[in-house]
Amino acid sequence: MLASLHSANTSQAPVAHFSSEHCCLSIDHFNLAYAGKAALRDLTLSVPRHRVTAFIGPSGCGKSTLLRAINRLHDLNESVAHNGQIRLEGQDIHDPQMNVTELRRRVGMVFQTPNPFPMSIYENVAFGLRLQHRLPKRKRDDIIEWALTAAALWDEVKDRMHRSAWQLSGGQQQRLVIARTLAVQPDVLLLDEPASALDPISTLKIEELIRNLKSELTLVLVTHNMQQAARVSDYTAFLHHGELVEYGPTDQVFTNPRLQHTENYITGRIT
Amino acid sequence: MTPVSTAFRRFHWLNGLWPWLCAASVALSLLMLGALLSLLLVRGLGHFWPATLEEITLRSGDTFAGHAVREVALPQQAGDERLYFTGNRDIEGARWRWVAIDEIAERTQPVDLIRLERSPWGDFIGRLVALEQPDQRFEGDAAWQRLTALLALPANQRQDSQLQLATADGQTVRQPLANVISAQAPNAMSWWQKTGAWSEAVWLFLSEGPRAANTSGGVWPAIFGTVLMVILMSVIVTPFGVLAAIYLNEIAHQGRLTRFVRVGVRNLAGVPSIVYGVFGLGVFVYGIGGSLDTWFFSDTLPSPTFGTGGLLWASLTLALLTLPVVIVATEEGLARIPDAQREGAVALGATRLEMLTRIVLPTAAPAMLTGVILAVARAAGEVAPLMLVGVAKLAPQMPLDDEFPYLHLERKFMHLGYHLFDTAFHGEDVQAAIPLVYATALLLVLIVLGLNLTAIFLRHYLRRQRGNEC
Numbered sequence: 001m002l003a004s005l006h007s008a009n010t011s012q013a014p015v016a017h018f019s020s021e022h023c024c025l026s027i028d029h030f031n032l033a034y035a036g037k038a039a040l041r042d043l044t045l046s047v048p049r050h051r052v053t054a055f056i057g058p059s060g061c062g063k064s065t066l067l068r069a070i071n072r073l074h075d076l077n078e079s080v081a082h083n084g085q086i087r088l089e090g091q092d093i094h095d096p097q098m099n100v101t102e103l104r105r106r107v108g109m110v111f112q113t114p115n116p117f118p119m120s121i122y123e124n125v126a127f128g129l130r131l132q133h134r135l136p137k138r139k140r141d142d143i144i145e146w147a148l149t150a151a152a153l154w155d156e157v158k159d160r161m162h163r164s165a166w167q168l169s170g171g172q173q174q175r176l177v178i179a180r181t182l183a184v185q186p187d188v189l190l191l192d193e194p195a196s197a198l199d200p201i202s203t204l205k206i207e208e209l210i211r212n213l214k215s216e217l218t219l220v221l222v223t224h225n226m227q228q229a230a231r232v233s234d235y236t237a238f239l240h241h242g243e244l245v246e247y248g249p250t251d252q253v254f255t256n257p258r259l260q261h262t263e264n265y266i267t268g269r270i271t
Numbered sequence: 272m273t274p275v276s277t278a279f280r281r282f283h284w285l286n287g288l289w290p291w292l293c294a295a296s297v298a299l300s301l302l303m304l305g306a307l308l309s310l311l312l313v314r315g316l317g318h319f320w321p322a323t324l325e326e327i328t329l330r331s332g333d334t335f336a337g338h339a340v341r342e343v344a345l346p347q348q349a350g351d352e353r354l355y356f357t358g359n360r361d362i363e364g365a366r367w368r369w370v371a372i373d374e375i376a377e378r379t380q381p382v383d384l385i386r387l388e389r390s391p392w393g394d395f396i397g398r399l400v401a402l403e404q405p406d407q408r409f410e411g412d413a414a415w416q417r418l419t420a421l422l423a424l425p426a427n428q429r430q431d432s433q434l435q436l437a438t439a440d441g442q443t444v445r446q447p448l449a450n451v452i453s454a455q456a457p458n459a460m461s462w463w464q465k466t467g468a469w470s471e472a473v474w475l476f477l478s479e480g481p482r483a484a485n486t487s488g489g490v491w492p493a494i495f496g497t498v499l500m501v502i503l504m505s506v507i508v509t510p511f512g513v514l515a516a517i518y519l520n521e522i523a524h525q526g527r528l529t530r531f532v533r534v535g536v537r538n539l540a541g542v543p544s545i546v547y548g549v550f551g552l553g554v555f556v557y558g559i560g561g562s563l564d565t566w567f568f569s570d571t572l573p574s575p576t577f578g579t580g581g582l583l584w585a586s587l588t589l590a591l592l593t594l595p596v597v598i599v600a601t602e603e604g605l606a607r608i609p610d611a612q613r614e615g616a617v618a619l620g621a622t623r624l625e626m627l628t629r630i631v632l633p634t635a636a637p638a639m640l641t642g643v644i645l646a647v648a649r650a651a652g653e654v655a656p657l658m659l660v661g662v663a664k665l666a667p668q669m670p671l672d673d674e675f676p677y678l679h680l681e682r683k684f685m686h687l688g689y690h691l692f693d694t695a696f697h698g699e700d701v702q703a704a705i706p707l708v709y710a711t712a713l714l715l716v717l718i719v720l721g722l723n724l725t726a727i728f729l730r731h732y733l734r735r736q737r738g739n740e741c
Binding site: 102116 | 609616617618620622633634
């Protein structure tokens with residue numbers, strides 16, 4: 001499996017920049033500080049469309065912060081300041097013209113701990129749909145079935161759609177959260193260590209799901225599990241102390257890193 | 272290991288003991304609560320049981336009838352003394368009689384002794400000699416049957432009759448039937464009949480207004496006033512408390528000022544309730560009420576409409592009193608909701624308002640209900656501030672009736688807590704008040720319990736429905 005992924009990727013063009021038709025997200029000299037303390041420093045990278053891009057790095061390196069910046073979740077926190085640009089399909093996400101709620105619909109986010117809402121499975125998936133426009137129930141049911149199927153959960157929950165989502169197992173909850181996000185048809189799916197709170201079997205299911213979803217949308221995965229990054233991602237960015245250290249096709253970063261620093265991290269010599 | 276912890280280690284004997292200490296304090300608390308409740312139950316409900324009437328003959332030859340209430344030891348080992356309720360205040364001048372037990376020569380329970388509840392003059396205990404109607408005269412058993420038949424009719428259909436009664440010592444008195452409320456011959460009653468009479472008495476206590484300066488009759492206006500006032504208070508306090516808590520927890524910048532406000536709110540919960548009463552009197556009654564009177568009710572001045580204590584001002588004062596409770600409980604509920612829930616909603620494209628109304632508030636609803644439960648429990652038992660802002664010893668009119676605008680917010684109302692206080696301390700007949708005080712106290716506890724249980728079931732239902740444990 002690993003070998004096939006590698007051989008598929010070696011034919012890709014080198015990473016530094018993607019042409020605009022391949023680039024989904026481009027981050028340009030982006031800085032971010034929490035209460036005056038720099039968390040991201042002068043980050044520049046672009047994320048290719050319909051690929052899985054992994055952000056790796058030790059705890060506190062800023063990979064989650066970067067992910068949340070793409071969704072503008074930092075808006076909820078007053079003590080965060082930023083400059084530089086993040087462009088989604090060429091459009092600056094911090095542009096005053098940009099509708100934040102529309103941005104968040106287009107850029108879905110899945111968190112480390114599954115956070116299903118305290119309502120039924122059906123209502124969880126319908127939540128994002130109900131926020132937008134009134135759909136006929138028939139249509140809504142179709143979208144919900146599609147989203148749950150895409151999240152590989154439909155067969156497990158189709159008979160208990162109106163039970164509380166909190167009765168599901170952790171892995172099922174995380175897939176439900178992914179289905180909930182897919183239901184609003186985002187262009188980008190941000191995954192913040194989506195499997196770190198799950199058991200190995202659930203983790204495998206999530207990873208398989210990530211691989212299958214890339215035909216539908218662009219995925220960005222934050223993980224501290226190197227094997228996971230190697231298994232599922234097409235491109236890998238290594239961040240350290242809020243700076244981008246190395247970014248390239250996953251097999252190149254893992255087998256032939258350009259920098260000694262990256263190799264040290266991947267081989268576990270620094271944490 | 273630090274020296275301090277070594278010093279504590281010396282008290283190793285505490286290790287085996289402390290669970291027992293904890294258990295003992297729980298047991299003691301439960302025991303005291305149980306004792307309180309059973310005292311209220313026995314004394315409160317026992318009052319309505321038809322007491323056995325006795326005919327007592329003293330060594331001095333004196334005879335009287337009544338029922339024994341309690342016994343007290345006389346000083347200097349002089350034996351015991353027993354209190355009898357004898358009624359007949361119009362004949363003997365007193366309703367109670369203390370008798371030394373040694374003085375009693377004979378104690379019998381004749382089946383023909385009856386007890387009449389009258390207004391005025393209260394109870395009569397003695398024998399029914401005859402019942403006289405303009406055209407007919409009944410004697411003995413026939414008179415008793417005729418009397419019960421007449422009392423079963425509504426008051427306006429009863430024929431004009433005179434009762435000829437005899438006390439235990441042989442005095443005869445005449446009494447118009449119109450003065451008689453009910454008649455009972457407890458010594459002739461079976462256990463089942465007594466149970467029936469007991470439930471009827473309990474029902475009358477709950478459904479009738481008070482009589483004889485709150486020393487007999489029922490407490491219905493007080494129940495009604497208490498419940499109405501508590502409901503009005505909840506309607507006022509819930510939105511204010513919930514909105515304030517949302518602002519403090521969800522919207523306000525979390526800084527020194529919010530922390531200061533939070534501490535202030537928590538401390539307000541500890542302000543003595545009479546202080547709120549004084550505030551309510553000054554601000555609501557005289558300030559706002561007085562202004563309302565000069566603006567809208569100037570034709571009735573100087574007699575005040577809103578410028579005196581009333582249902583609205585009492586509800587507002589208690590709402591103010593319980594506001595901190597609701598704020599604190601709601602805030603705790605909001606704080607328990609993980610930020611992941613909020614971020615999850617926002618990340619799906621919800622605005623802040625949508626996140627609040629669709630995720631945060633429904634999840635915190637059980638906590639808000641907890642706040643309202645605590646507020647209700649506190650408000651229903653509060654007496655001191657009410658005395659200043661609108662409670663009455665005897666309210667001539669109910670605050671809710673069929674007269675437009677149906678809910679009369681300016682009227683004074685009766686309250687169980689105040690009724691309890693008034694019965695216990697301001698009654699002319701203390702002995703008669705004691706059982707009523709127990710019964711009213713029991714009722715007050717039951718009402719608070721009932722209001723709380725309703726809210727608890729509602730909260731449980733909400734939780735079950737949403738399948739969460741917040």
